[in-house]
Amino acid sequence: MSAPEIHIQFAPELALFVPHGRRSGATPLTTDGVSSLGHVVESSGVPLTEVGALRVNGREVPKSYVPAAGDAVEVRPVTRPQQVPGAPLRFLLDVHLGTLARRLRLLGVDTAYESTDIGDPALATRSATEKRVMLSRDRGLLHRRELWAGAYVYSTRPEDQLHDVLDRFRPDLRPWTRCTACNGLLRAATREEVADRLESGTHRSYDVFAQCEECGRAYWKGAHHEQLETIVEHALAEFHGGADA
Template sequence: MNGPEIRVEFAPELLLFVPRARRSGATPAAVDGVSTLGHVVESLGVPLTEVGSLVVDGRTVPPGHIPTAGESVTVRPVDRPQRVPGAPLRFLLDVHLGTLARRLRLLGVDTAYESSDIGDPALAARSAAERRVLLSRDRGLLRRRELWAGAFVYSTRPDDQLHDVLHRFAPDLRPWTRCTACNGLLRAATKDEVADQLESGTQRSYDVFAQCTECGRAYWRGAHHEQLEAIVNRYVP
């Protein structure tokens, strides 16, 4: 490698983002006297959404720090639970995380979700406009500058995804209060109010209903309730 260099070492939690050649101890990275340390870290594969702090020669610096030759950098992960300042904790999920979205809504977490691919610029813009934490497995999306806040979803398994998001952000949980279809709030409803959505067997078997205040969808303790209740019980005593 030619030109001035710094040495960068990543915390073990961040090594999955880093090329294998850079996963063993501190490795050299070129600097140009203009690019920020945040840019250098992202060029090595780690989205800044996953970085908790940057330590240069023993002192913490912001991502806008301009590194100079010879500096030693330690890249640390975010602290857990991660605090998101400036807004109530709300999420926005990309098109690949539909099951996670429904499970977060089941637990009463305010979760917007795009069921179609609206494109990275639109997702990042919505995150900023609504001040929502964008959850995605797309590293490129998480590097967009207009993003308000974001987090990488580390697993492809919905159970693990849910556990990781809850462990990372520790949101308030209010199970059975949100529509799993549209994220609207639920209210108690009479059988007559939702009768047009019920089959005859359901009308005979159930008397307690809820209805979404946004899309009007009806809910009751149907065939899948035990499975959903098992998910809730893992996180809410």
């Protein structure tokens, strides 16, 4: 008995994951007759974190559907904004996304970040244990079954990465409420409380301070504040959900 052949078409948004020959139009693909459509799609190179609706012969099917000979399959991208059920929206970023992590924290988004390479198994386990959405450019990591949830970061430019994550997940934004160094919550502080952590001259130049409840780092409107304000203003202008909370 010959193996079933299906015709599969990937949405343009998923083109970067699939071999060149399958990037445009429906292409034939031989299956084993027993694997689920989700497995077939993953085997083609597309992480299931990036897959939205699967349609076979015009009707939507679950990832567990086993394709039959002659099936016409459409693979669509995740619908935006993407809902992550079952837990407060929190993120986990790998070692390569430090700038993105700091910018998400600047906006008050709960963002864990591994500053060293702890390996894919440990990252996937942390994602599952803490129920965090894993953000990464590592396609292999996003294929791991134990992930709570995940998303591919499509750009290498931090400003584009931030826009993509905010557009995809629409997290509540509460700028200036988290430590960009450790993700802890900030509280208002007096000059006296943070005196031992201030740079030379800061005592005289500033009188509004905040301090991280976790690591104790002090914050004030220093030389780089205008640049940070620009990042915050742009994010709030386009993705204002939760900004007034």
